[in-house]
Amino acid sequence: MSGTKSRKKPTVAPAPEAQALLRISTRNYSSWSMRGWLIARLSGLPFRVQAVSPDDPGTRAELLLNSSSILIPCLEHEGAEVWDTLGIAEYLNELRPEAGMFPADRVARARCRSICGEMHAGFHALRSSLPMNLRAFVPGFPVWSAARADIERIQFLWRDCLGRWGGPWLFGARCTVADAMFAPVVTRFRSYDVALDAVCEGYARTIEAWPDFQEWVAAAKEEPEARITELEFDAEF
Numbered sequence: 534m535s536g537t538k539s540r541k542k543p544t545v546a547p548a549p550e551a552q553a554l555l556r557i558s559t560r561n562y563s564s565w566s567m568r569g570w571l572i573a574r575l576s577g578l579p580f581r582v583q584a585v586s587p588d589d590p591g592t593r594a595e596l597l598l599n600s601s602s603i604l605i606p607c608l609e610h611e612g613a614e615v616w617d618t619l620g621i622a623e624y625l626n627e628l629r630p631e632a633g634m635f636p637a638d639r640v641a642r643a644r645c646r647s648i649c650g651e652m653h654a655g656f657h658a659l660r661s662s663l664p665m666n667l668r669a670f671v672p673g674f675p676v677w678s679a680a681r682a683d684i685e686r687i688q689f690l691w692r693d694c695l696g697r698w699g700g701p702w703l704f705g706a707r708c709t710v711a712d713a714m715f716a717p718v719v720t721r722f723r724s725y726d727v728a729l730d731a732v733c734e735g736y737a738r739t740i741e742a743w744p745d746f747q748e749w750v751a752a753a754k755e756e757p758e759a760r761i762t763e764l765e766f767d768a769e770f
């Protein structure tokens with residue numbers, strides 16, 4: 534018998550690969566990608582990210598081959614494919630109710646779904662004239678009247694929620710899907726130098742201090758500088 538005992542090396546189990554995949558596009562310009570990613574983070578479900586460029590004809594063809602939609606963000610998880618931001622939120626909320634992605638209170642939850650729906654389906658003037666561009670800062674940007682009406686409405690919704698549920702998030706002490714839905718709006722307000730009232734300014738700072746939000750913005754700034762000229766404004770307008 535040999536004097537040396539064979540010792541088993543401790544085995545470190547490899548981290549299980551996330552079962553869920555979230556497809557996103559550019560972090561700098563795609564507000565829907567940002568919403569989907571923040572919502573996925575809120576759920577606590579481990580997920581991998583695949584960044585694709587839906588503007589590239591080759592990518593479009595490939596996406597269409599493997600998927601029912603080329604819309605982004607798109608979540609794939611255990612046979613389910615969800616390609617709409619609110620669909621992703623509802624799917625993840627069903628999967629992980631313990632994450633509290635929507636407010637626990639029925640009345641607050643109803644309001645939360647309403648304002649998420651309003652963001653999802655509306656504010657077209659704001660979206661088209663102040664496109665998300667995390668790298669941009671355009672001081673004194675002239676905001677046309679239709680977009681100004683959208684800005685007023687958003688500030689009204691924020692003030693109302695913060696007043697009713699006490700902040701610092703829209704529905705009180707916990708961050709919900711509504712905060713993820715409005716986070717890209719905060720970046721638009723900053724990029725286009727939109728002045729906010731004191732309450733809304735406080736809320737914008739809450740979003741900017743959100744670690745997941747900061748992680749997204751930092752990654753966007755690292756993204757290779759592919760400029761989408763239609764989404765850039767010159768300082769001279």
Ligand SMILES: N[C@@H](CCC(=O)N[C@@H](CS)C(=O)NCC(=O)O)C(=O)O
Nearest residue numbers: 563565587603604605606617618619
């Ligand atoms: N309502 C959709 C909007 C998604 C959307 O419009 N995504 C854009 C990128 S930001 C897209 O995938 N565009 C690809 C295309 O239209 O070809 C959602 O909530 O996810």
